[in-house]
Amino acid sequence: MLAFLRDEKIRGVIYQIVAIVLFMAFLFYIAQNTSCNIERRGIKTGFAFLDATAGFDITESPISFSPASTHLKVFEVGVLNTLIVSFWGIVFSSLLGLLIGVGRLSSNWLISRLSALYIEIFRNIPVLLQILFWYNVVLATLPSVRQSIDIFGVFHINNRGLFMPSPIFGSGAWIVLAFFAAAVAISFFVKRWAHRRQDETGEQFPIVLFSLFVLILFPIVGYFVAGQPVEFDYPSLQGFNFKGGRSWTPEFMALLFALSIYTATFIAEAIRSGIEAVPKGQKEAAKSLGLSPLQELRFVVLPQAVRIAIPSIINQYLNLIKNSSLAAAIGYPELVTIFAGTSLNQTGQALEILLITMLTYLLISLVVSAILNWFNAKMKIKER
Amino acid sequence: MVYPPKETKEPPILERGAIAWIRKNLLSSPFNIFFTIVGIAVLYMILPPFIHWAFLDANWSGASKSDCTGEGACWIFVREKLNMFIFGFYPQEQLYRPKIVMGALAALLILLGTLKKFNGLKIALIALFPIFAYTLLHGGYFDMPVVESSKWGGLLLTLVIASVGITLSFPLGIVLALGRQSRLPIIKSLSLFYIEFVRAVPLITVLFMASVVLPLFFPEGVDFDKLARALIGITLFEAAYVAENIRSGFQAIPKGQYEAADAMGLGYWHKMALVILPQAIRITIPNLVGTFISLFKDTSLVMIIGLFDLLAMVTVTANDRDWLGMDTEGYVFAAFLFWIFTFSMSRYSKYLEKRLDRSKGE
Numbered sequence: 001m002l003a004f005l006r007d008e009k010i011r012g013v014i015y016q017i018v019a020i021v022l023f024m025a026f027l028f029y030i031a032q033n034t035s036c037n038i039e040r041r042g043i044k045t046g047f048a049f050l051d052a053t054a055g056f057d058i059t060e061s062p063i064s065f066s067p068a069s070t071h072l073k074v075f076e077v078g079v080l081n082t083l084i085v086s087f088w089g090i091v092f093s094s095l096l097g098l099l100i101g102v103g104r105l106s107s108n109w110l111i112s113r114l115s116a117l118y119i120e121i122f123r124n125i126p127v128l129l130q131i132l133f134w135y136n137v138v139l140a141t142l143p144s145v146r147q148s149i150d151i152f153g154v155f156h157i158n159n160r161g162l163f164m165p166s167p168i169f170g171s172g173a174w175i176v177l178a179f180f181a182a183a184v185a186i187s188f189f190v191k192r193w194a195h196r197r198q199d200e201t202g203e204q205f206p207i208v209l210f211s212l213f214v215l216i217l218f219p220i221v222g223y224f225v226a227g228q229p230v231e232f233d234y235p236s237l238q239g240f241n242f243k244g245g246r247s248w249t250p251e252f253m254a255l256l257f258a259l260s261i262y263t264a265t266f267i268a269e270a271i272r273s274g275i276e277a278v279p280k281g282q283k284e285a286a287k288s289l290g291l292s293p294l295q296e297l298r299f300v301v302l303p304q305a306v307r308i309a310i311p312s313i314i315n316q317y318l319n320l321i322k323n324s325s326l327a328a329a330i331g332y333p334e335l336v337t338i339f340a341g342t343s344l345n346q347t348g349q350a351l352e353i354l355l356i357t358m359l360t361y362l363l364i365s366l367v368v369s370a371i372l373n374w375f376n377a378k379m380k381i382k383e384r
Numbered sequence: 385m386v387y388p389p390k391e392t393k394e395p396p397i398l399e400r401g402a403i404a405w406i407r408k409n410l411l412s413s414p415f416n417i418f419f420t421i422v423g424i425a426v427l428y429m430i431l432p433p434f435i436h437w438a439f440l441d442a443n444w445s446g447a448s449k450s451d452c453t454g455e456g457a458c459w460i461f462v463r464e465k466l467n468m469f470i471f472g473f474y475p476q477e478q479l480y481r482p483k484i485v486m487g488a489l490a491a492l493l494i495l496l497g498t499l500k501k502f503n504g505l506k507i508a509l510i511a512l513f514p515i516f517a518y519t520l521l522h523g524g525y526f527d528m529p530v531v532e533s534s535k536w537g538g539l540l541l542t543l544v545i546a547s548v549g550i551t552l553s554f555p556l557g558i559v560l561a562l563g564r565q566s567r568l569p570i571i572k573s574l575s576l577f578y579i580e581f582v583r584a585v586p587l588i589t590v591l592f593m594a595s596v597v598l599p600l601f602f603p604e605g606v607d608f609d610k611l612a613r614a615l616i617g618i619t620l621f622e623a624a625y626v627a628e629n630i631r632s633g634f635q636a637i638p639k640g641q642y643e644a645a646d647a648m649g650l651g652y653w654h655k656m657a658l659v660i661l662p663q664a665i666r667i668t669i670p671n672l673v674g675t676f677i678s679l680f681k682d683t684s685l686v687m688i689i690g691l692f693d694l695l696a697m698v699t700v701t702a703n704d705r706d707w708l709g710m711d712t713e714g715y716v717f718a719a720f721l722f723w724i725f726t727f728s729m730s731r732y733s734k735y736l737e738k739r740l741d742r743s744k745g746e
Contacts, residue, residue: 016570023574030601037600108416109409110423124726125719126681128688129695133715136702140711322586328688336588350596358585358593365584 034351049347050075056342058333060249071343078335079360085255085334086321092260093320094313097267104272115268123265128326130262135254135330142250145241156235156242162253163235166246170229179222180215187211251332259320266316274309275301307379314372318365325361335360438716449707461710462717465701469717472537472692481528482540485517489543510551517544533611537692539721541611545618545683545693550676552619557626562656564627565634575627582624587682591617595689614686622679629671633664666740673733677726684722694718 004010038045050072057067061077062084103115122130140159143149148158156163187210194205223230235245248256278301286296325336340357344350397403410420441456444463452458462469471482492513496506521544524530536544563575582590594617599607608616637660645655665672687696698714701707 012568016568019568019571019574033603034600037604040604106419107409107412108419108423110427111419114423114426120727121723124677124681124723124730126684126695126722128684129715129719129722132695132699133719136699136711137715325586325588326685326688328588336586336592340589340592344592344596350592351600354589354593354597358581358589361586361589362581362584 038351043348045349045352047352049343049349049352052347054343055346058338059331060252060333071339071347074343075335075339075356077333078337078339081332082321082324082334085252085259085324085327085332086317088256089259089263089320089324090317092256093263093267093316096260096264097313098271099268100264101268101271101275104268105275119265119268122261123269125262127258127262127323128329130258131254131326131330134258135250139250139254145237148237148242154234156237159250160241161247161249163242163245163247165232165234166244168231168233170231172226172229175226176219176222176229179218179225183214183218186218187214249332251327251330254330255324255327255332259323262323263316263320266319267313270309270312270316271305273312274305274307277308278304310375310379311372314368314375318368321364321368322361449710457713457716458710459713461701461707461713465704465707465714468538468701469694469697469714469721470539472541472697473535474531474537474540475529475535478523478529478531481520481523481531482536485520486540486543488513488516489547514548514551533609536611538697539694541686541691542680542683542693544611545615545686546676546680548615549618549622549679549683552615553622553626553679554672556619556623558630558661560623560627561630561634564631579624579627582621583628587618587621587685588688590621591685591689593617594620610689610691614689614691618679618682618686622675622682625675625678626672629668629675630664632671633666633668634660636667637663669740670733670737673729673736677729677733680726680729681722694721 051070053067054069054071054074055067058065058074058077060081062080063073063077065073065077100115100118103111104119106112106115142157142159145158145160148156148163150156154165187207190205190210191207194207198204233244235242235247282300282304283296286300291299324334327334328337328341331337335357340353344353347353394400398407411417437456439456441453443452443456443458443460446452446460447464449458449461451460467476467479471479474482492509495509499506519525520528521536521540522531522533560575560579563571564579566572566575591614594613595610598613598616641659641663642655645659650658683693684695686693687699692700695718698711698718702709702711702714
């Protein structure tokens with residue numbers, strides 16, 4: 001009678017039915033309780049709050065914001081600030097990670113040891129602690145506005161932040177851009193020509209040097225042809241604060257430094273393990289073919305190392321974006337601080353706000369994984 | 385005619401010993417010399433000031449802030465507040481209880497490391513320890529006054545969260561990994577969705593969810609304290625990462641193992657429990673330790689939802705009116721404590737990796 005239970009397929013169906021019933025029951029139970037609790041506590045529901053006036057100000061915002069703006073605007077500012085700090089964090093952590101990763105592999109014993117020391121120290125300390133350290137210890141000791149530290153009279157550092165000049169693009173600025181685009185196009189075509197010629201005749205062309213030269217020279221020429229259209233707005237001390245130029249607040253810098261320094265350790269490790277994963281035989285084969293050390297690196301080691309290192313580096317970028325949410329501890333106004341923090345406290349609609357916040361991060365991470373998948377597909381070894 | 389062998393000469397002085405090593409590793413080329421100078425400059429800029437601050441100019445003895453000269457670190461602060469750093473707001477006269485628990489935890493870890501066999505005993509110990517620790521820490525029995533979990537803090541709380549998080553997220557992670565590998569589409573997609581969703585969001589949002597929204601999910605009267613909410617959040621979060629680790633272990637197992645188990649006539653549960661899981665977990669232990677290291681570091685996030693872990697205690701004590709301006713000492717000390725734990729865990733995972741490599745060669 002129960003013999004049909006021994007059939008694997010039927011059992012699978014039964015398991016799944018049980019699973020889905022349990023899951024639905026769980027969801028129903030939660031939904032029931034939640035609606036009950038929300039009613040009892042008098043919490044509003046729905047997404048109408050997004051159009052309500054926020055009523056608080058945000059210390060730094062890339063778009064115009066005032067207390068009269070809506071919570072939707074708060075969300076936009078939060079996302080933009082998250083992306084801004086993540087962008088700079090990715091730039092700095094990549095540079096620092098590359099430096100430390102290469103240093104770790106250096107044949108110089110001292111440099112290699114120092115890099116290892118850096119990695120072991122900063123990787124093993126919680127990033128939140130590092131953020132708080134930068135904010136409460138290092139940046140808190142900066143001098144007041146009047147006693148700013150000047151660097152070349154252009155950068156000013158004080159307890160209000162870092163002030164630096166910002167470029168102002170004049171009417172002819174597009175000419176510089178056009179020259180740059182032309183340079184990119186020229187290097188692209190020269191590269192194709194050089195490849196074809198090498199395939200046919202075996203003669204080589206110093207394509208990297210040539211492109212670098214063109215890419216630097218053309219914009220400079222364009223700059224003067226257009227009559228120097230780019231000017232700089234220098235920050236200057238007016239009254240109690242610096243005016244003009246652009247600035248980074250201490251909150252931003254603390255978050256940026258801590259995230260970059262922390263993430264750089266993981267990027268350095270990824271680069272090291274990528275290069276070390278290239279089999280020794282590959283390097284020996286390159287040498288026996290008569291490739292120079294630079295050619296060996298360029299044509300044999302790097303293409304294989306990159307394939308291994310890049311996926312984990314992109315994962316680290318994703319971690320950096322997620323870790324930027326720790327700004328909540330020091331009050332840099334990114335998504336979690338102002339939207340899942342201040343807006344949540346004002347409206348009390350925790351469920352909706354946290355759901356939106358989580359879905360935003362989910363979207364960001366989906367985009368990053370799409371990039372990663374595209375890269376993996378592109379980098380896949382083409383077997384003939 | 386006999387040729388007497390020539391006396392063996394030692395290699396030239398430049399080619400042996402410390403000098404040769406220095407020439408080879410520090411001075412082999414102009415570039416290398418340059419880098420060595422850069423390295424020495426970096427060391428010179430960092431080390432002497434740090435040693436002066438932390439040791440030579442530091443103040444070690446005294447009882448209040450006025451005993452600190454202000455030139456170096458004021459370690460008196462750390463000494464005076466040590467109990468706060470380690471135990472939080474746990475009542476002074478009851479401190480023997482967390483001390484026993486921490487001692488027992490250390491003993492348990494050593495025991496688990498040395499016992500090679502007796503898997504049943506190990507699991508029993510791991511399962512019984514939380515009950516023992518909770519009874520002792522919370523009290524209420526045997527004349528021990530109740531100490532609410534809101535009073536637990538400092539390193540004690542960090543260890544409580546980390547060990548509960550590790551022991552609970554591990555089995556949950558296994559279940560999720562099995563679900564993800566399952567051939568049943570609904571179970572597979574449910575697990576997949578959970579794992580990918582949790583891995584895409586920051587821990588802080590999950591903790592907010594656990595501390596603010598979780599109480600709404602349960603009927604009136606069911607109430608978790610703050611610590612329990614944090615534990616639920618961290619466990620649910622880390623389980624997704626554990627699941628992903630174990631899945632990578634699954635993928636490293638040759639198909640033949642599955643087929644062999646099928647050929648032996650083992651059912652699904654037997655196949656998984658006796659053949660696949662033991663190997664998968666073994667392969668992935670170094671990764672698992674890596675996940676547990678980040679879990680340990682992540683415990684510091686609970687300060688954002690208002691628990692007083694080691695990091696939060698630093699902030700609290702540095703705001704003490706008698707000890708203003710002691711942030712640096714506090715943070716350096718906390719960093720040092722965190723570092724000891726995470727660094728030893730990472731060494732342990734390196735050691736395991738080596739041992740696994742060796743056993744593969746046999």
